[in-house]
Amino acid sequence: MKKLIIIVIAASFGLGLMIQAVASEKMPGPDPAALWNYITKVSPYKNWAFWPDHKGLQKGRAPHGPLHRVYVNDKALNSAKPPVQYGSIEVKENYDKAENLKVITVMYKIKGYNPKDGDWFWVRYTPTGKAAKFGTPKGCVKCHGARAANDFILVHEFK
Ligand code: HEC
Numbered sequence: 001m002k003k004l005i006i007i008v009i010a011a012s013f014g015l016g017l018m019i020q021a022v023a024s025e026k027m028p029g030p031d032p033a034a035l036w037n038y039i040t041k042v043s044p045y046k047n048w049a050f051w052p053d054h055k056g057l058q059k060g061r062a063p064h065g066p067l068h069r070v071y072v073n074d075k076a077l078n079s080a081k082p083p084v085q086y087g088s089i090e091v092k093e094n095y096d097k098a099e100n101l102k103v104i105t106v107m108y109k110i111k112g113y114n115p116k117d118g119d120w121f122w123v124r125y126t127p128t129g130k131a132a133k134f135g136t137p138k139g140c141v142k143c144h145g146a147r148a149a150n151d152f153i154l155v156h157e158f159k
Pocket of ligand 1: 059060062064065068091092105107122123124144152153154155156
């Protein structure tokens with residue numbers, strides 16, 4: 001009986017480790033192609049939620065274009081206060097006035113990636129997933145940095 005219990009405990013521990021390994025394997029590193037694969041195939045962003053105070057199609061400011069939608073994953077959504085949890089992703093679809101999708105901009109929080117500026121990995125994609133700009137582009141970091149206290153997030157106010 002004792003042996004059986006030990007086996008069961010050992011097996012569930014092993015399974016736990018496996019689940020953890022799979023889960024962490026699923027999050028990409030700071031790589032635009034891997035991130036694109038993640039947000040379109042592994043965990044399609046169109047199935048994500050909106051911030052409760054920024055739902056659906058919204059009017060935007062330069063440089064991002066006149067209309068946008070900002071999707072957030074669970075890690076971001078479940079962050080009660082800044083800074084948001086590691087693994088948080090925000091995907092912003094940028095449209096022109098006629099509602100044609102022009103650009104997709106993404107912020108992805110990666111532990112240890114760029115601690116001095118909130119550990120955000122920034123990407124500007126074409127609608128088909130080609131990364132035009134990525135990493136820590138000065139423009140993205142500087143402009144969003146005006147709200148560093150809100151974890152560089154501009155469409156959602158943490159209270
Ligand atoms: C000159 C200022 C400015 C620059 C430069 C800028 N942004 Fe933004 N960004 C904004 C504003 C303002 C918003 C709020 C939504 C809107 O008005 O379009 C925003 C919103 C966002 C959002 C939605 C999440 C949030 O912060 O609320 C993402 C994602 C984003 N920007 C990514 C980027 C990326 C990637 C770059 C660089 C390639 C970049 N931004 C450069 C001003 C800027």
